[in-house]
Amino acid sequence: MANENNRSGLLTGALLAPATAWFLIMLIMPLIVVAIFSFGERSPVGGYVASFTFDQYANLPSRFAAFRNTLTFAPFGTLASLLIAYPLAYFLAVKVSARWKLLLLVLVIVPFWTSLLIRTYAWIFILGGKGIPAMLAFIGIDDVRLINTPFAVMVGIIYGYLPLMVFPIYVSLDKLDKRLLEASSDLGGTPFRSFLQITLPLSMPGMATGCMLVFILLMGEFLIPAFLGGGKIFFVGNALVDLFLQSRNWPFGSAVAIMLVIVMLITVTLYMRLTVGKSTGRDESLM
Amino acid sequence: MAKLLQQFAGMENGVTMNTSAAQGSPDIQFDQASKRYGDVLAVDNMSLSIERGEFFSFLGPSGCGKTTSLRMIAGFEQPSEGDVSIGGVSMLGVPPHQRPVNMVFQHYALFPHMSVAENIGYGLRQRAPRPAASDIDRQVDEALEMVQMTGYGPRRAWELSGGQQQRVALARALINRPTVLLLDEPLAALDRKLRRDMQIELQTLQRDVGITFVLVTHDQEEALSMSDRICIMRDGQVVQSGSPRELYDQPASVYVADFVGKSNFISGKVNTVNGDAITVVNQHGHPFAGVPSGGAAALTVGSDVSVAVRPEVIVLGAHNSSAADMDTDVAVNGRIKNRIFLGEHTEYLVDADGLGDVLVLSPKHVESTRGTFEPGGTVAIGWKNDTALVLEDK
Ligand SMILES: Nc1ncnc2c1ncn2[C@@H]1O[C@H](COP(=O)(O)OP(=O)(O)OP(=O)(O)O)[C@@H](O)[C@H]1O
Numbered sequence: 001m002a003n004e005n006n007r008s009g010l011l012t013g014a015l016l017a018p019a020t021a022w023f024l025i026m027l028i029m030p031l032i033v034v035a036i037f038s039f040g041e042r043s044p045v046g047g048y049v050a051s052f053t054f055d056q057y058a059n060l061p062s063r064f065a066a067f068r069n070t071l072t073f074a075p076f077g078t079l080a081s082l083l084i085a086y087p088l089a090y091f092l093a094v095k096v097s098a099r100w101k102l103l104l105l106v107l108v109i110v111p112f113w114t115s116l117l118i119r120t121y122a123w124i125f126i127l128g129g130k131g132i133p134a135m136l137a138f139i140g141i142d143d144v145r146l147i148n149t150p151f152a153v154m155v156g157i158i159y160g161y162l163p164l165m166v167f168p169i170y171v172s173l174d175k176l177d178k179r180l181l182e183a184s185s186d187l188g189g190t191p192f193r194s195f196l197q198i199t200l201p202l203s204m205p206g207m208a209t210g211c212m213l214v215f216i217l218l219m220g221e222f223l224i225p226a227f228l229g230g231g232k233i234f235f236v237g238n239a240l241v242d243l244f245l246q247s248r249n250w251p252f253g254s255a256v257a258i259m260l261v262i263v264m265l266i267t268v269t270l271y272m273r274l275t276v277g278k279s280t281g282r283d284e285s286l287m
Numbered sequence: 288m289a290k291l292l293q294q295f296a297g298m299e300n301g302v303t304m305n306t307s308a309a310q311g312s313p314d315i316q317f318d319q320a321s322k323r324y325g326d327v328l329a330v331d332n333m334s335l336s337i338e339r340g341e342f343f344s345f346l347g348p349s350g351c352g353k354t355t356s357l358r359m360i361a362g363f364e365q366p367s368e369g370d371v372s373i374g375g376v377s378m379l380g381v382p383p384h385q386r387p388v389n390m391v392f393q394h395y396a397l398f399p400h401m402s403v404a405e406n407i408g409y410g411l412r413q414r415a416p417r418p419a420a421s422d423i424d425r426q427v428d429e430a431l432e433m434v435q436m437t438g439y440g441p442r443r444a445w446e447l448s449g450g451q452q453q454r455v456a457l458a459r460a461l462i463n464r465p466t467v468l469l470l471d472e473p474l475a476a477l478d479r480k481l482r483r484d485m486q487i488e489l490q491t492l493q494r495d496v497g498i499t500f501v502l503v504t505h506d507q508e509e510a511l512s513m514s515d516r517i518c519i520m521r522d523g524q525v526v527q528s529g530s531p532r533e534l535y536d537q538p539a540s541v542y543v544a545d546f547v548g549k550s551n552f553i554s555g556k557v558n559t560v561n562g563d564a565i566t567v568v569n570q571h572g573h574p575f576a577g578v579p580s581g582g583a584a585a586l587t588v589g590s591d592v593s594v595a596v597r598p599e600v601i602v603l604g605a606h607n608s609s610a611a612d613m614d615t616d617v618a619v620n621g622r623i624k625n626r627i628f629l630g631e632h633t634e635y636l637v638d639a640d641g642l643g644d645v646l647v648l649s650p651k652h653v654e655s656t657r658g659t660f661e662p663g664g665t666v667a668i669g670w671k672n673d674t675a676l677v678l679e680d681k
């Protein structure tokens with residue numbers, strides 16, 4: 001018996017080995033390299049000189065604005081995506097007939113077939129002087145500035161991340177047992193109360209997954225603020241691009257990156273505590 | 288426990304008096320109700336009434352429209368034509384949450400994100416004005432006690448066994464004191480022994496709370512043992528409704544006789560009709576006599592019929608026994624193909640000359656006096672003409 005357990009243990013180990021190796025090489029190794037860099041010094045020509053100093057970390061407050069912006073736009077962008085994605089997912093999962101469902105789902109994915117870069121570029125024109133403001137001017141509303149404002153960044157975020165939010169919510173709503181809603185209505189629940197008491201809590205896992213995906217990706221976002229924020233709204237991602245690619249200050253860039261990882265770990269842990277920790281149901285685990 | 292149930296039943300009556308418009312009218316009435324799903328006619332022109340306090344069952348094979356009928360009472364489906372009324376009030380356009388009925392779903396449909404107590408109290412929490420929390424807790428405790436699940440309140444629904452989930456589903460429905468409880472194959476997921484226990488419990492419960500139970504089942508034994516009245520359905524139509532005894536003794540057609548209990552059938556054509564004495568000639572030209580079934584329409588000479596003989600009215604005798612020897616009207620020789628011992632009864636399968644396989648059910652006391660017959664041996668079978676029912680082939 002023990003022997004058998006040993007053998008199945010070995011087999012599990014063997015099966016997990018490639019994934020473990022991949023994880024170590026692709027994720028842990030770069031992180032270690034970045035961590036080592038963050039304690040180094042910048043050489044006069046840029047790049048890295050080995051050393052052990054906390055100077056880079058001491059310098060972090062100079063990038064406070066980037067962290068503040070990221071930590072504002074990431075949660076609010078996630079929330080805005082959730083608020084817009086939920087009705088959309090609900091509509092797709094519950095209201096649309098089977099015939100239209102597939103077509104509409106494909107329409108949600110289609111934007112993913114072109115790169116976010118190109119799609120965000122398109123928004124520069126839509127929100128820019130010759131886009132919506134020009135149309136508004138046409139009907140008499142002058143001097144509306146949209147591009148390079150926080151509003152434009154928010155629009156870009158919602159546009160880019162909506163499908164990532166829609167899908168997990170769609171899945172959890174789609175697999176929701178319709179008989180539970182019948183039972184609720186049978187027991188006297190009005191449609192609205194049934195939604196609040198049955199549909200909403202049972203689609204929590206989908207919402208949690210969607211929020212997690214969007215939030216984590218938003219924490220590393222740099223394209224949208226760069227294009228639609230016009231250099232005024234900087235995320236940590238933009239700081240990293242600047243430090244690694246433009247000013248070639250690798251050690252400081254590494255310190256910023258490590259700080260971002262730490263902030264992310266803290267927020268995600270808090271978030272997990274709040275969402276997953278509360279639900280104990282077997283069928284309520286993420287997705 | 289008994290006191291509790293009385294109190295439960297008492298309160299229920301109070302509610303019934305208030306919600307029913309016309310006292311003494313049937314609880315549920317189908318008035319030429321049909322339900323169409325595209326091309327499928329799931330329920331076809333159903334007219335039926337279910338009396339107050341009755342244990343009523345819909346019985347029929349898969350796809351015959353039982354669930355659809357029940358869902359029209361609950362309000363999940365609206366009839367395409369005709370009307371369904373509850374307590375004398377038409378339910379056309381009334382949504383499920385405004386109907387005075389509650390349902391126990393086939394797979395219970397317990398809310399997975401709520402505890403057992405929260406599940407049971409759900410209906411009370413939907414009321415306006417909402418009862419006080421302490422009041423809800425007390426009623427939930429009473430309901431748990433009624434289904435013998437005291438102490439299970441904090442558990443999660445998926446931590447319970449099938450039988451326990453079934454009880455919770457019952458308690459969740461009954462706590463609302465509905466005038467009618469609808470049950471869609473509530474016992475189908477349970478094993479045989481538990482199903483038997485729950486059948487008895489359901490029957491007792493129904494008698495104690497005194498409300499109308501409408502059960503859907505495809506298990507004829509279940510329907511026969513539990514119901515006051517049964518509606519047999521086929522292809523969306525009501526074939527016959529009546530008490531279990533009526534359906535068993537006076538089936539309207541071969542279909543009903545075959546569905547309710549076991550029966551042997553001899554098919555042939557009506558030869559003579561003389562009041563209650565009918566003779567039928569089978570395909571080999573042999574005549575058989577029988578009586579018409581009370582539930583069936585009048586028969587005409589030449590129509591295709593079957594003579595139905597229940598296994599328990601057939602007696603066994605030694606090979607070549609005459610009808611007089613066996614005190615019967617018919618005597619046919621045969622050979623025993625199979626014998627199954629069923630405790631109180633012994634079931635024989637006899638290959639009878641010119642009739643094919645005939646099922647015979649022989650009670651224990653007969654077996655012990657006359658002795659059992661061995662498989663492979665020859666016998667004679669016989670029955671009295673007035674125990675043979677002549678039924679139309681439908
Ligand atoms: N929502 C629906 N859409 C289309 N057809 C349906 C729908 N519900 C039921 N039907 C059809 O109506 C007929 C009756 O179905 P119903 O569910 O009432 O049968 P049933 O007697 O309950 O059968 P079972 O014993 O298998 O549960 C079937 O032919 C079924 O395919």
Ligand SMILES: [Mg+2]
Pocket residue numbers: 353354355
């Ligand atoms: Mg059914």
